[in-house]
Amino acid sequence: MGDINFAFDPDWMSTLTAPFMTNAFVAGLFIALAAGVMGYFTIARHSTFAAHALAHIGLPGATGAVLFGLPVSLGMGVFALGGALVIGALGKRISEREIATGTVLAFATGLGLFFARLSSSASQQMQSILFGSILTITKDQIIGFMVFDALLLILLAVIYRPLLFSSLDEQVAQAKGVPIGLMNVAFMAIMAGVITIAVPAVGTLLIFALVITPAATANILAGSPFKAMVIASLLCLVSIWLGLVLSAMFPAPPSFIIVTLSTLFWAIARAAYALKAH
Amino acid sequence: MSKNPDCIVFDDAAITRGDHVIWQHGTFSIPYGSVTAIVGTNGAGKTTMMKAELGLLPLSHGSVTVLGKPAGQANKRIGYVPQSYVSNVDSNLTAEQSVLLGLTGTRFGIHLVTREERDKARQAMEFTGIADKAQYRLSELSGGLRQRVAIAQALVSDPQLLMLDEPLANLDLASQRAAVHVLARLNKELGMTIQVVAHDLNMLLPIMTGAVYLLDGHPHYADMGKVLDSDLLTHLYGTQVQVVTTPQGDMFVTPTPDEPDTQMQDMHTATEVAQMHHHDHGSLHDRTAVDASAAGKDGK
Numbered sequence: 001m002g003d004i005n006f007a008f009d010p011d012w013m014s015t016l017t018a019p020f021m022t023n024a025f026v027a028g029l030f031i032a033l034a035a036g037v038m039g040y041f042t043i044a045r046h047s048t049f050a051a052h053a054l055a056h057i058g059l060p061g062a063t064g065a066v067l068f069g070l071p072v073s074l075g076m077g078v079f080a081l082g083g084a085l086v087i088g089a090l091g092k093r094i095s096e097r098e099i100a101t102g103t104v105l106a107f108a109t110g111l112g113l114f115f116a117r118l119s120s121s122a123s124q125q126m127q128s129i130l131f132g133s134i135l136t137i138t139k140d141q142i143i144g145f146m147v148f149d150a151l152l153l154i155l156l157a158v159i160y161r162p163l164l165f166s167s168l169d170e171q172v173a174q175a176k177g178v179p180i181g182l183m184n185v186a187f188m189a190i191m192a193g194v195i196t197i198a199v200p201a202v203g204t205l206l207i208f209a210l211v212i213t214p215a216a217t218a219n220i221l222a223g224s225p226f227k228a229m230v231i232a233s234l235l236c237l238v239s240i241w242l243g244l245v246l247s248a249m250f251p252a253p254p255s256f257i258i259v260t261l262s263t264l265f266w267a268i269a270r271a272a273y274a275l276k277a278h
Numbered sequence: 279m280s281k282n283p284d285c286i287v288f289d290d291a292a293i294t295r296g297d298h299v300i301w302q303h304g305t306f307s308i309p310y311g312s313v314t315a316i317v318g319t320n321g322a323g324k325t326t327m328m329k330a331e332l333g334l335l336p337l338s339h340g341s342v343t344v345l346g347k348p349a350g351q352a353n354k355r356i357g358y359v360p361q362s363y364v365s366n367v368d369s370n371l372t373a374e375q376s377v378l379l380g381l382t383g384t385r386f387g388i389h390l391v392t393r394e395e396r397d398k399a400r401q402a403m404e405f406t407g408i409a410d411k412a413q414y415r416l417s418e419l420s421g422g423l424r425q426r427v428a429i430a431q432a433l434v435s436d437p438q439l440l441m442l443d444e445p446l447a448n449l450d451l452a453s454q455r456a457a458v459h460v461l462a463r464l465n466k467e468l469g470m471t472i473q474v475v476a477h478d479l480n481m482l483l484p485i486m487t488g489a490v491y492l493l494d495g496h497p498h499y500a501d502m503g504k505v506l507d508s509d510l511l512t513h514l515y516g517t518q519v520q521v522v523t524t525p526q527g528d529m530f531v532t533p534t535p536d537e538p539d540t541q542m543q544d545m546h547t548a549t550e551v552a553q554m555h556h557h558d559h560g561s562l563h564d565r566t567a568v569d570a571s572a573a574g575k576d577g578k
Binding site: 175220224 | 332356359371376380386388413415
């Protein structure tokens with residue numbers, strides 16, 4: 001096989017018990033919970049493209065933060081939230097928003113590259129922002145994830161039904177008095193938070209497969225929103241944890257394995273559903 | 279003023295978008311217990327009228343009173359089925375859950391679905407004939423069944439007024455018939471007032487008690503006898519229309535085959551006509567009758 005070294009690492013158990021691995025497993029739990037729950041709403045609202053775009057809008061924030069010596073997550077979060085509020089204020093009519101969103105997405109990615117080139121440290125971090133670095137997640141980040149998940153669950157407990165109603169039947173919900181503008185802004189703001197905590201795991205480019213794909217698989221498997229959210233979180237968790245174990249065994253980046261597993265689950269569910277339908 | 283015995287009361291109502299008048303001088307009353315169609319050409323403002331009645335669009339002039347309250351304030355007692363519902367084809371929600379949202383969807387905070395709520399949802403689904411489809415996902419149902427899920431969702435909160443935007447569009451004949459049958463029972467058995475946006479009247483003719491027709495940029499209300507007038511309908515649709523009565527007494531509205539090329543058609547859009555008509559409102563009906571008969575003669 002020449003220079004390519006793709007061998008099983010017999011020492012994988014000791015890799016798994018290293019402290020950075022423990023951090024990665026704990027972080028994976030919080031990321032999976034947030035991604036699974038919000039993935040369902042993102043699909044129900046037909047906002048998957050907007051969610052994908054938020055990650056890219058966060059990119060210049062992340063590289064810009066490195067430039068100014070600030071935490072990556074802070075820059076990412078601020079930019080994603082800003083983008084989320086603008087997209088949210090424009091309303092839920094995706095058909096009118098796709099071109100604007102796509103244009104801003106491309107511009108933001110370019111800006112992210114520009115900021116990265118301005119400093120060598122940002123340049124070094126560029127790859128981990130784009131493709132994730134779950135093995136470098138710190139204790140402080142985990143505390144941040146934990147606080148975010150707690151806030152997410154409390155907020156969702158309050159707005160769950162109106163958010164669901166406005167996601168599925170916006171016009172009827174509006175006629176019945178659900179504040180759909182507020183629901184839209186709340187959804188986008190939460191989404192920005194989910195993106196911010198999920199980017200360290202798989203990076204801005206692969207985020208779709210971690211936040212949206214498990215929810216899409218869960219939608220195939222379950223008929224109720226609540227069950228779909230639980231299943232999506234579990235699929236997301238299995239992808240991350242199994243991804244970490246396999247990446248300790250084989251010389252492949254965790255992001256790649258996580259995304260591969262998530263995609264594989266989705267492909268299997270689709271195939272099984274297609275067979276059942278016949 | 280709130281003592282008005284009618285379900286929907288328009289008083290010199292107008293809607294503008296920017297400086298573009300959609301319709302104006304709407305003054306009419308629709309009684310309780312009626313089945314009314316809102317008819318008019320594309321772009322005449324039919325959906326706009328329904329949204330104005332729901333208080334979702336502000337009036338630029340006049341007032342609209344629904345169920346004794348200003349538009350938008352009695353929406354809890356209105357069941358609304360928007361047109362776009364049929365496009366909601368990829369939803370994985372089950373029919374039952376969709377119907378339940380009609381009861382629970384506006385509530386903030388944690389609430390478990392009660393047995394009573396489930397029973398209500400079941401009753402609504404039984405009424406629209408989809409109880410056996412309760413556990414099916416919307417994506418697995420046909421357009422006609424999804425339409426009946428949407429009607430059940432609107433019914434579940436026991437509304438006094440049911441509003442449906444193009445409920446028969448994109449449905450096959452059997453599904454149209456089933457949907458009309460549900461509306462007829464709601465009206466006759468529960469005494470529900472029903473309003474339907476429609477571009478094809480034929481399916482609704484057997485149950486209709488009147489129509490709001492958006493003509494020349496003005497909404498008018500007329501009961502059945504006046505609506506089924508060939509000249510009026512010809513003017514309304516902008517194409518030659520005749521009313522056919524079968525020996526059994528059934529009536530049909532049908533376009534005249536082979537329109538002559540020489541025919542002068544009224545091709546003005548509703549907006550153009552709204553701007554042309556700046557006449558005194560009192561003479562509105564006389565004027566309309568003249569316009570309608572003139573259009574009829576042009577075609578001969």
